[in-house]
Structures are given as structure tokens and as C-alpha cells.
Amino acid sequence: MPGRKISVSAKDVAARAGVSRAAVSRTFTPGASVSQETRSKVLEAAEALGYQVNHLARGLTSQKTGIVALIGADLATPYRSELIRVLTERLQASGRVAILINTDRSDSTVDVALQQAIRYRAEAAVVLSGMPERSISELCHRNGLRLVLINRDDAHTGSVQIRLNDAEAARVALASFLRAGCRRLALASSQAGTPSLLDRENSFLAEAEKRGLPVLCERLGPTSYESGLALGERLLVRAERPDAVFCTTDLLACGVMDAARHRFALSIPDDLSVIGFDDIEQASWNAYELTTFRQPVEEIGAAAVDWLSDRDAADGSRIIHLTAPMSWRKSVRGGNGK
């Protein structure tokens, strides 16, 4: 056993300050009653000894840990890592700490991740991707674990869902293409089949059908740039090429755009208009200037953390609707249609 841990405890501080161990505890408990004189003595001793309250013990006695689990896969994608950045910042600002659980591996389902969160008595879990089974709801509820589901379409008792206007955005995308004079429409998506992607896909297709417009539709692989490249090749290799592609995410769109330019020598937006979704950082890069819908990550983060801080919000399930505003850039003919 290389380095036997000898952390300073409240008992050590009490001995040095000449007060009771309870006085030390009260000094570090917001709102507890302790005289100014005792407080000074305790703080001085704590500083001298390097005392740090043991949050494990505190969590045990107070039944509050301040721990919030962030659960998801593909943690390095632009949109997800941005959301993690925002959430950690806001959780910290509200006195909490985030544990990050990666569900990339097949033995790390969302349910397994939630169980791990319960083992650490996390007060909440923010599910960034994947969907909990209904059966785990009861376990979460019984352990006081509140669920925040981002872009998921199935409510759990006591949870909050944060949803975007995916369907509306897809309709706006279609209208933008038509206004730009595009007539040969295409839809590019992955095979992920997540609720958000499906909303965008279905709405785009339904709106086109309502207007009697055919849509060339391709779904392929995971939601990545590489899939976008391949989708571009599939869509653009035809004799009658589309002149507008709605890509359900920006990563796919960047791939489609690169395929169009580098494989087919097309000009964007003259030959092909492209609209994505997410507004990842790369969408604004000069190489893309992609018109897209901006994931309101700051609002999502604020909504999630505010709901967690709202003591009256623990009952029933709730849906928070947020809007993904359009970011006009240069990938659509005619530019800003406002």
C-alpha cells in the first residue's frame, strides 16, 4: 500500500481550534449557527491544516451529493462536446459537480450508466444520447435521481424533456430551398434513427409531399462526416442531380459539400444548395459557410440546470420547447431570404 491516505478531518481541525467537532461542521455548513469568534478559530485551523470537507461523508448524512451525471456516446463530436462544456460550466456555477459517463462501449448502455449514477447517489442525470428503458424509471425515482432528457421523445415520470423545433426547422429548410429556386430536392441522413433525426426527416418529407414535390432520400451509416461524403456520392452521381440537399446534421452536410466540390466539381450554392442542422463551429468556417439551424446549447444548458435547481419541479413530467434559430450563410442560393 504505497501512500496510506491521511486526509485531515474535522476532528483534527477541532482539536487545533479548541472547539468541538460539531462547531467545525457548522462552520462549513451554509446557514448553520456559529459565532464569529468560533468561526474565525475554525477557519484559521482549517487553513493551516489544509482541511477539505469530505463530500462523501456529507453526501451520506445530508442525502445530497451535488453530483449530476452526464450520460452519452460520441463525446467528441462538435455538438455534443459543446453541450458538455456548457453543462459543466453551469453545473459548477450552481455548486454541483459533473460525472461523465461514456456509453460508446456495448457494455455501457444508458441503463448501466444510470445504475452507476445511482451508486454515487447522483441527484440527477442528463441523458445526452441514447434512451433509458422504461423499467429503470422506477429505480431512478426511488433513488431520488431526476432525469433530464435532451432531444429524446419518450417521457419518464418526474423527468424533463428538452425538445427543439426539429419539424418546423425542416419545413423552413424546404421553404428556403423553394424560395431560392431549387426544384430537385434531396434529403441526406444517417441510419441512427434518433428522435431528432426522424423528426427532421419526416417533416421534410411530409412537407414536400404536401406540395407535390418528390424528394430523393438517402440514409447511410453513423451520423458522421464520412457518412456525409458517401451520401454526397450517392446523391450526386445521378444523371438528374439534386440542386438542394437538406442534411439532418452539419457533420453530414460538411461531408456532402466536400463530395460535391471535390468529387463532382460542383459549385455551392450555384449548382447545389445545402442546409444542415446544429451550427457546429465548422459550419462557420470559410471552407463551408453552411446555412444551418443553431442548436441553442446555452439555452439547453440553462434549461437543464435551472430545472434541477427548481425545487417545485420534481413532480410529473415536463417538456421544455426550445427553438433552433436559422443561421444564414452562403450555402443556399440567394442568401438570406428574410
Add this chain to the structure above:
Amino acid sequence: MPGRKISVSAKDVAARAGVSRAAVSRTFTPGASVSQETRSKVLEAAEALGYQVNHLARGLTSQKTGIVALIGADLATPYRSELIRVLTERLQASGRVAILINTDRSDSTVDVALQQAIRYRAEAAVVLSGMPERSISELCHRNGLRLVLINRDDAHTGSVQIRLNDAEAARVALASFLRAGCRRLALASSQAGTPSLLDRENSFLAEAEKRGLPVLCERLGPTSYESGLALGERLLVRAERPDAVFCTTDLLACGVMDAARHRFALSIPDDLSVIGFDDIEQASWNAYELTTFRQPVEEIGAAAVDWLSDRDAADGSRIIHLTAPMSWRKSVRGGNGK
């Protein structure tokens, strides 16, 4: 108080299984002695009740939490988010859990983050950016918190530093430019002044000086794509333009490349060769095809987590040297010089 927590405890499981509370504990403690019959009864009862071991209590009694803190700023940049992805995956595979501490805000220094890690009795902290003050070393050591410093240049007792061959890479970059026939050299960096960036800068400049070659050198803003754009403008606006730019990170390089193409209508690599560092995902995108050095994130993650799992490694400080292999793409004239 909306939902008073009523988690199932070992006591509840013991009552249901008709055994002692200690038998329950032993059943869930690897290596502890418990008969097959008792184990079955306990597991059955635990399953029926949805029992999850309380890791807070376990951490208190066993003085081991399995918690590892990941500490850093700019969590959403491609390289950092990739490293976080790898670290979380490997930590989980070794039975640990990661807490993620974001140091973007001015009130969240690395030292404050380390104190938070100590409060949760984390067994280790992986510092992804920023540098701990020397004074906190003793506190970490006393609380059994081991430090993993990634690309930092100052050792702390009992810590491990994982360093790359930044200097060597910069020399290879220079040699590659020369071999490609480039003669007007430039260096583009940010003002971050981190150990890795400085190594790359200093080595590139020193090697050029050794060969009697002048280098046009610009440093600007944070380490971002936007800084790269601005650096590109500064470097390329001159009458005598450089024909080769070593950018200390890929984000800067993408910005420089976009400035060259979109602001100065230059062709890469014909008019300008560019080499970056990191091999972020975007470096391989068709819009960039950037020649760069690949951050060995899998190796970094493995080295960090393996060191944490190595019980004999707790004493002294250590440096692990890893190599960033070159990724040849199309941003240098003449291509692969091997």
C-alpha cells in the same frame, strides 16, 4: 421537500434474504468470503429490491472511491474532447468513474478544481490544461490524490507527466518544407504560451536559425480557428509572401488555409505549404487535407490510466514520452517525403 430519498440499503436486502448485513456487504465486495448459497439469496433479494451499493459509504470505509477528476478548459475543442472521450472510456473499463471539471471561468483555476477533487476524495486528477501551483502538491499528496499532467512541463512529486516530441516534430516540419522546395518560412502560433506550443515554436525557430534561414513569426489571440484566419491575413498580406507556414495547432492551420484560399486566392500547396499539429478530425476533411502530427490520444489515455492502475508507481515523479507521428496529406508540395 418533494421526494424524500428512500434508497434501498444493505440492511433491507439482508432482511429480505434472511442473512446478516455483513453477508450482503461481502456478496458485493470482490474477493470477500461468502458461501454460494448465501450469495444466491443475497443477489436474489438485491435484484428484487433494486439495490445499488452506495459508493459514498464504500468510499468512506474503504478509502477508495474510484473517482478520477479530469480538469481542463476549452472542453469542446477537437483535440481535448477526443482526449476526454478516450479517458472516460478507459477509466470506465478499469472500474473507475470520471468527474469533469471545467476551468473556463476565472473562478475555476486548476488549484480550485483540485480542491474540489479532494473534497470528493478522488484518487487521481488528470490535468488536461492549465498548471497547478507548486503549493498544492503537498495537499494533493497528503490526500492521496495522484497527478497526471498532460503536456505540462513542471513535475510534481508523485506525479506523472505525459510529454510528446513537440520539438522533434517541429524540426521534421521544417525539414519537410525544405525538402518540398519551400524557402520563405513562417511560423503561426497563438499567444497561449503553453509548454507544448512553446516547444514547437522554439524548436522550429532554432532549427531555422541553425540553417541560417529567416522565419516570419506571428503570434495572436487564443488557440482557435479565428486566430488562424487573422494570422493568415497578417502573414500573407506582405509583398514577399511566405511559401510555407508551420502552425502550432491544426485549428490555427485551418484558419490560415482558409485565409490563404478565400482572402488571397492562393492555391495550397502550390503557392503555400502548411503543416499543423494535432491531427484533429477536420484535418482529414477534403476541404483541408492537412499534413500534420497526430496527437496519440489512445496512447495518452492508455498511459494515463495504466499508470493509475500501477500500484508500484506512486513514488517519485515520472515522465512518459510519446511520439506524435506525422500524418501526410496534401498541404505540402511534393507530398509524402519518405
Add this chain to the structure above:
DNA sequence: ATCTTTTTTGCACACGTGTGCAATGTTCAT
């Protein structure tokens, strides 16, 4: 100065787990 109200303090219990140890039970060897 006396009484009332408020603040402060220390004690002892709780939270939920792991484990040393004595007692008990089981298995193996003679």
C-alpha cells in the same frame, strides 16, 4: 436586576458501508 427570547454549543445518534476478529461450521488428513 430579572425575565424572556435568541443564539450558541457539545453530545450522541444517524447515514451505509467494509472489515477485524471470535465463534461456528465444513472439509481434509490421519
Add this chain to the structure above:
DNA sequence: ATGAACATTGCACACGTGTGCAAAAAAGAT
């Protein structure tokens, strides 16, 4: 059958903190 070795079990203590409560001290009102 007996003794030795090994496995198992429950008890009671520890870990480090927050807090209810009774007692004491301090502050305010008359």
C-alpha cells in the same frame, strides 16, 4: 473418530460528516 486447516458468519467498530435536542450563554426588553 479426532485434530488440523480452511471457509463462513455475525458483531461491533470505524470511516467523516450533519443535525436534533438539551443545556448553557448571550442579547434584548421591562
